[in-house]
Amino acid sequence: MTLTDDVTLALLLAGCGFYLAGTVGLLRFPDVFCRLHALTKADNLGLFLVCSGLAVHSGEARVVSLLLLIWLVGLLAATVSAHLIARHAHQHLATSPEDSNEQR
């Protein structure tokens, strides 16, 4: 395996590790806000690592710029969704962990 393959593998594994961490946080954290915290931070960084791993693997400028665009749009979508969820949770739900667990 060449150096490019090693770097790609390392980046992809790190990205998947961050996704795993975010999913564990989603399942185990007690509150809507804690879960959003885990999801947005870990998943966005995981997406960045996966995209950069694929960019390193392909090496073409067109693919790299498309992956950058994908990451930015994914970042924007995740940010606004998290903002809207947190806003709804803050306005309509009780913020104690037991009550938040009852809501969908």
Added chain:
Amino acid sequence: MTLFLLDGLIVVGLVTLAYQAVSSRSLFRGIIHFVVFGLTMALAWARVGAPDLAMAEAAIGAGLTGALMLVAYRRLVEGRSDSPADPAPAQSRLALPIAIGSGLLVGVIGLSALFSEVEPAQAGQAVLSELQQVDLGNPITAVLLLYRGLDTLLEVAVLLTAFLAARAVAGADGGEGSATTPAPETPMVGALLAVVIPLTVLVAIHLLRAGSYEPGGAFQGGAVLAGAGVLLILSGRIAATPVAGPLIRMGLLAGLVSFMLIGLVPLLKGSPLLALPGLWAVYFIETAMMLSIAITLILLFAGGGGLKRGRNG
């Protein structure tokens, strides 16, 4: 070996998600499992060698079907403070044998098709060998519009019929219900729309044009455009009206009518029906179909007959 492991993981995920979708404890979880099932199916399509189908499944099968189901779920919980009554599964002793029997039937059919010694059908071979003469790079687009044009024509007709039928059984509220009431406006949603909507329209047009020589096509482009419309409805820029205005009606009928008219013209010259007169006909029909598909799916999501400027528009 690793690819086989990947396929195994995808298959296990598909079966688990499917089982969870039909038997999870709350309906909302079932909907989310179904959406993720659709996305995993997109992965499976990519693995089987069908990138067009992967895009179509991700856009239409997972995205739009999920949005339609969530809107229906919202209409089920309107005015109630709890989740909708989800009765316990029926006790049926025959369910498991019937399921296993039908699974075995499908398995036998599939494996016998896979391992049969019969000469495969000539249709695919003929398409691939004629592709150079037709100057279309994507064989699926060629099959859809040139060789099996009747299927595509009827498919657009089915989409329109489903929309008309959904309007016919809709209740008296006619689109003014609260199922798609937008949330109060925040600046972030405006920023998101300002970036994402032009990008989505660009991607949809690119998918339409790229369908001639790369994976893509009218259906994928139409579904992506419908996604933009769903976003506009959810943020209040567009709202539903009970009856469609003339522009919306023209958009709904554009795909079907243009395909029929251009398909009838060869009859006057003695060629068979739907023998399209050239590549320009393919491009024109695909553009009209993308527009029709997008408007139909947006109206199905909105739950009304037409569209107007919304509260936040």
Added chain:
Amino acid sequence: MDSLGLYVLAAAVLFGVGVYGLIVAEHLMRKLFAINIMGNAIFILLVAASGPIQGSPDPVPQALVLTGIVIAVSATAFALALMVRLYQETGQATLSSRDDGDDG
């Protein structure tokens, strides 16, 4: 067994799961999930059982399945409209047949 055979088996199992869900589930939306799962299983059977033609994938089954996906979405949209109207008329989204006669 190669990966195409694995997907054929997956199609069989998915079809079985769909039939089971169709019979057992009570809520109409779950029956819709089950029907869609059965449809997706047959689609992947169609494409996986027809192998590649001289290396490139066979375009005819893929075009048929693309048509099938759009028709499945149309049917699902209509079925959802029917279900919502049934709920608005009767207040429940099931076709409960437990009152009249037995189930298998």
